[in-house]
Amino acid sequence: MLTGILLLSLFSFFNDHAVRAASEQMVGIDANLGLDRGAAAAGDPFWLESIKHRGSSAYNPDPTYQVFRNVKDFGAKGDGVTDDTAAINLAISYGDRCGGGAKACNSSTITPALVYFPKGVYLVSAPVIAYYYTQLIGDARSPPTLLASDNFEGMAVIDADPYIPGGDGAQWYGNTNNFFRSVRNFVIDVRRVPPERPQGTGIHWQVAQATSLINIVFEMSIVPGTAHQGIWMENGSGGFIGDLVFNGGKYGMWVGNQQFTVRNVTINNADTAILNHWNWGWTFQGVTINNCKIGFDLLQGVGAVAIVDAVVRDTPTFIRSAAAADATLAGSLVLNNIHIKNVPTVVADGNGTSILSGGARGVIKSWGQGNVYSGTSPAGEFTQGSIAAARKPSMLLDSAGRVFGKTHPQYEEHSVHQFVSVKDYGARGDGATDDTAAIQSFLRRFGGRRILFFDAGTYIVTSTVTIPAGTRMVGEAWSVIAGKGKAFADQENPQVVVKVGEKYSCGVVEITDMIFSTVGPAPGAIVVEWNVREPYGQQGAAGMWDSHIRLGGASGTELELANCPPRAPDTEPCMAAFLALHLTHGSTAYLEGTWVWLADHDLDGDGVSQISIYSGRGILSESEGPVWMVGTACEPDSLCAKL
Numbered sequence: 087m088l089t090g091i092l093l094l095s096l097f098s099f100f101n102d103h104a105v106r107a108a109s110e111q112m113v114g115i116d117a118n119l120g121l122d123r124g125a126a127a128a129g130d131p132f133w134l135e136s137i138k139h140r141g142s143s144a145y146n147p148d149p150t151y152q153v154f155r156n157v158k159d160f161g162a163k164g165d166g167v168t169d170d171t172a173a174i175n176l177a178i179s180y181g182d183r184c185g186g187g188a189k190a191c192n193s194s195t196i197t198p199a200l201v202y203f204p205k206g207v208y209l210v211s212a213p214v215i216a217y218y219y220t221q222l223i224g225d226a227r228s229p230p231t232l233l234a235s236d237n238f239e240g241m242a243v244i245d246a247d248p249y250i251p252g253g254d255g256a257q258w259y260g261n262t263n264n265f266f267r268s269v270r271n272f273v274i275d276v277r278r279v280p281p282e283r284p285q286g287t288g289i290h291w292q293v294a295q296a297t298s299l300i301n302i303v304f305e306m307s308i309v310p311g312t313a314h315q316g317i318w319m320e321n322g323s324g325g326f327i328g329d330l331v332f333n334g335g336k337y338g339m340w341v342g343n344q345q346f347t348v349r350n351v352t353i354n355n356a357d358t359a360i361l362n363h364w365n366w367g368w369t370f371q372g373v374t375i376n377n378c379k380i381g382f383d384l385l386q387g388v389g390a391v392a393i394v395d396a397v398v399r400d401t402p403t404f405i406r407s408a409a410a411a412d413a414t415l416a417g418s419l420v421l422n423n424i425h426i427k428n429v430p431t432v433v434a435d436g437n438g439t440s441i442l443s444g445g446a447r448g449v450i451k452s453w454g455q456g457n458v459y460s461g462t463s464p465a466g467e468f469t470q471g472s473i474a475a476a477r478k479p480s481m482l483l484d485s486a487g488r489v490f491g492k493t494h495p496q497y498e499e500h501s502v503h504q505f506v507s508v509k510d511y512g513a514r515g516d517g518a519t520d521d522t523a524a525i526q527s528f529l530r531r532f533g534g535r536r537i538l539f540f541d542a543g544t545y546i547v548t549s550t551v552t553i554p555a556g557t558r559m560v561g562e563a564w565s566v567i568a569g570k571g572k573a574f575a576d577q578e579n580p581q582v583v584v585k586v587g588e589k590y591s592c593g594v595v596e597i598t599d600m601i602f603s604t605v606g607p608a609p610g611a612i613v614v615e616w617n618v619r620e621p622y623g624q625q626g627a628a629g630m631w632d633s634h635i636r637l638g639g640a641s642g643t644e645l646e647l648a649n650c651p652p653r654a655p656d657t658e659p660c661m662a663a664f665l666a667l668h669l670t671h672g673s674t675a676y677l678e679g680t681w682v683w684l685a686d687h688d689l690d691g692d693g694v695s696q697i698s699i700y701s702g703r704g705i706l707s708e709s710e711g712p713v714w715m716v717g718t719a720c721e722p723d724s725l726c727a728k729l
């Protein structure tokens with residue numbers, strides 16, 4: 087139901103704005119932050135386990151609603167013997183959350199949860215059901231194992247959108263509206279499930295925007311004829327997955343989606359590493375394939391696939407695609423910087439006939455398949471062969487010449503004593519109190535010195551708050567900072583809600599698991615102004631991961647169905663922002679899994695009713711680079727992106 091989506095794939099950056107500014111104007115050079123003095127001791131758990139838990143949901147009618155849940159507090163044993171399915175699902179569902187079944191719920195922003203798994207082996211015999219607005223996070227220092235029992239029944243070990251039994255294909259959540267989910271730091275082991283049973287599937291991940299899978303190892307059978315699968319995704323509307331390893335199985339991933347980004351995945355010993363059954367646009371950045379029969383199977387008619395920076399070893403066929411004779415089946419495909427070792431066939435058709443042969447060793451710099459258009463003629467000519475390589479400015483590449491990538495920081499090496507919590511310093515996060523002064527003094531006092539923990543909540547600010555260069559800021563199940571009031575009322579004189587670094591400042595900034603927003607009307611709000619630039623030689627030091635700009639459509643925003651029904655004649659009360667994200671001149675940014683969304687429907691209420699709210703602009707980039715936007719998107723503004 088979401089139309090007009092503009093996906094900023096990494097190709098957006100292959101343009102000439104990515105030229106390092108000649109003048110290195112630097113203010114506030116990043117000190118070493120002293121963080122190295124606070125390393126966790128060898129036996130310590132992940133800081134997230136032991137930090138004080140006082141996250142809350144500002145607009146939940148139950149003031150005792152609990153955001154953080156440790157599965158062991160709900161009876162899970164993690165001993166590899168006890169069946170922990172019920173305890174884990176209780177930890178997830180506890181507190182009248184948004185789930186299917188008897189009490190159907192399409193979406194909700196008022197029941198967020200961070201479900202934490204200490205190290206251990208959790209035996210499960212049925213799916214762990216990942217409710218809407220849930221982060222499932224394992225101990226990043228010692229990732230827990232979810233072990234499927236030999237009698238496992240169900241679609242997958244983790245199921246993000248269950249089918250309702252006897253529901254004639256009906257599911258808990260709408261596939262293109264299944265937002266706000268993340269799963270991190272697990273080993274998912276299905277090897278006890280008999281190999282011929284496709285129930286041996288790791289994750290059913292049928293999701294949409296603002297979703298991620300990070301740092302997961304999938305262990306599957308390597309018996310010939312195995313039916314095991316790592317990820318199963320029939321469709322959906324976008325998201326990001328990265329830093330995954332798949333061992334064994336029939337398919338590492340069997341996936342289809344409107345648009346999606348994958349970064350840094352390794353698939354070992356699968357029959358088919360990746361089966362892509364349909365899409366509008368899919369970017370695979372940094373793929374390693376070892377000892378599979380087929381690398382990518384694209385025979386089922388895909389829309390547009392870009393595979394950038396792959397290493398393929400000991401695999402008879404890298405790509406299975408349609409023959410030129412079947413041009414209607416053969417979607418657009420771009421291969422860029424593909425290194426092969428012992429890959430006899432790089433591209434074959436469905437009959438096994440070679441389209442591009444390989445060999446013992448080689449590099450495919452650039453190869454494409456699809457329609458080539460000339461002038462204004464709508465008639466494309468189908469082409470399969472070498473194409474001119476995209477120009478990739480070196481500032482975007484790592485030392486090996488691959489597009490640079492940086493994993494979502496989790497600070498697993500750091501002791502809990504390195505963290506300070508904003509709720510310890512006077513901020514309430516209750517969606518009502520003006521937290522401007524508390525947040526500003528917290529940022530000034532600790533930015534660059536400690537890791538700043540924003541406990542779950544909605545923090546209202548009534549004038550600009552500045553996140554200084556040097557700040558590491560961590561949210562909890564998407565903590566919200568929202569601008570409200572007079573300061574953001576004048577579109578002739580727009581004001582910044584959250585300023586990231588002063589103009590031309592330089593230093594580390596890492597923002598994770600946050601949402602930046604407004605309470606309407608806010609026609610003069612520039613929601614995020616990003617000024618900071620990475621220190622010379624520290625690629626990706628200024629960035630944001632799994633953090634979003636969400637405008638309206640959620641409780642407390644006053645840009646909801648009651649205030650802003652579709653096409654209400656009075657548009658003034660429904661102005662959400664002047665501009666969502668401004669990357670200023672002199673800034674650099676690494677944005678991974680960032681969704682800039684002007685809501686087209688209300689996530690609370692029935693979860694489907696359309697609303698009409700307005701924002702002047704989406705993303706404005708005046709940066710001269712480098713800017714990486716990985717799995718990052720903006721919708722539905724017609725002025726979504728100006729780069």
Ligand SMILES: *[C@@H]1O[C@H](CO)[C@@H](O)[C@H](O)[C@H]1NC(C)=O
Pocket residue numbers: 255261320321
């Ligand atoms: C998504 O996939 C399921 C299973 O194949 C199918 O039943 C459903 O119609 C699909 N939905 C959309 C919107 O394509």
Ligand SMILES: *[C@@H]1O[C@H](CO)[C@@H](O)[C@H](O)[C@H]1NC(C)=O
Pocket residue numbers: 301302329330331350491492493
């Ligand atoms: C890629 O993923 C692996 C394994 O998950 C991880 O160890 C590595 O640091 C990641 N590399 C990058 C560049 O993100």
Ligand SMILES: *[C@@H]1O[C@H](CO)[C@@H](O)[C@H](O)[C@H]1NC(C)=O
Pocket residue numbers: 407408409411412435436437
């Ligand atoms: C197999 O080869 C035939 C004859 O060249 C061709 O028409 C057909 O498209 C090929 N099939 C596939 C699935 O590639």
Ligand SMILES: *[C@@H]1O[C@H](CO)[C@@H](O)[C@H](O)[C@H]1NC(C)=O
Pocket residue numbers: 190191192260691692693694
């Ligand atoms: C969920 O959405 C469907 C339409 O897709 C609607 O019929 C239903 O009423 C909604 N459920 C709830 C609980 O609001």
